[in-house]
Amino acid sequence: MELGKQSTYQSKYNPAKLFGIDRKAKRREIGITGDLPFHGFDVWNHYEVSWLTPKGLPRVALAQIVVPCDSANVIESKSLKLYFNTLNNTSFDDANEVENVTSRDLSICAAAPVSVSLHTLDNPISAMFGLPHGTSIDNQEIPIDHYQVDRQLLRTCDERINETLHSNLLKSNCLVTGQPDWGTVSISYDGHRIDPASLLKYIVSFRNHEEFHEQCVERIFKDIWDQCAPSRLTVGARYTRRGGIDINPIRSSEPIPEILNTRLVRQ
Template sequence: MHPAAEHSPLGKSSEYVSSYTPELLFPIPRAAKWAELGLSAETLPYQGVDVWNCYELSWLLPSGKPVVAIAEFSVPADSPNIIESKSFKLYLNSLNQTVFTSREALHEVLVSDLSAAAGKPVGVRISSLDEITAQGVAALPGECIDELDIEVSSYDHPRPELLRCDPAQVVEQSLYSHLLKSNCPVTSQPDWGTVVVEYRGAQLDPASLLAYIVSFRQHSDFHEQCVERIFLDLQRLLKPETLTVYARYVRRGGLDINPYRSTHALPISNERLARQ
């Protein structure tokens, strides 16, 4: 368990406050998990962002009438802190009986509070349900590897030694799997996700990638660190010209977390998948 998470509300009984309480946000420094991967804030080999989608955003108009909306939060991957997920939910619930004069006023408060917790500016977008409905459900680019015939016997920790590539063949491709699963390091609840690997480099053996992804199945770690570990293991193996790894996780408690890590700046579409 991350040492800071022991003091967070995650895995504990909590009172749900329905009036604005920014103090509920609980930042967890990224430094300890970076250190586990041999990284520091000065040596990160990737760019990226953690995209959070909130499906339970509500507040009151000055008339007392409630509003519901969906919010997207973009936390820089190099921010000093992640925001612990339960504290994030508790904070958002504290807006339920709070009056805001406009959507813009709420937006300003969210940007201020979340940026203070993350330690870097956080992007916020608030959308109506009609706007989200119009976006529909996305299909992923590339090849799904889930139907490959593999034998699996290891589930307890990531096994990069399973990965194979052909250095003589340089390719550009996109592979994805819906079989990513890990466990919350605090509550042991399952985290389900889809992981996408896009790269230009030594040809990766898709079956070995699938076996490697399945090896996370009983591994305990936060969403962000799982994606960072996958990125680093593939970077070491492929020595790619370009590499992007991102995961679209299933929501829990009205929030989903979608970490993106890449060797280069890339546009984030944040298109919802079928399980989201």
């Protein structure tokens, strides 16, 4: 794994740059050892994709990459960046060939089918921004002094409710480099009302926690599922980009019918 290490720029196609990290170890930490308690996927947006035409003319595009949550491996993010760099001086017949080659290579790394779709810079989908779903819980004047993740902070009320909440205050640190990761988390559920103050304290408790994006979202899902016992739960996070890539995991107790990938203002 090259994350946290000095890397040499390589611009000729080399799928060996890709590195997969087994999902099982971190899932065991949160009590997942058998069937997954959720459905979902990780949506990656890569903003620095380029290759050459057969005549040597550079092309650029944005890539949407979708990794299913039941893949054996997480694709390590720096390895994905280094891999895409190896396309920069490599010739392809067209964008379809780039999609096919990268989908094949990423699927091998993740040990599951991974989709890659390229979007040109004049495509409206490339410029779409949206707002987080639901009600913000961030403007609560409450004291907070807990900055290590703690599921015991979560509390519920007797009232039953169907609601969607979000917070822009999710911050954790990279498991390898210790560098900060910033995100917006959205939580949609049916069940006993989650006390908003307790939920905000819980989200802020990730502030010094070290874990990858995908692992943080799965931990949030599992903690809310165990502590609050909702009948339905969906947790999604949209992270700011690092190295030209943003990662947006979503986990749900029910199958997710479509892939929604609307960027937020910080993305």
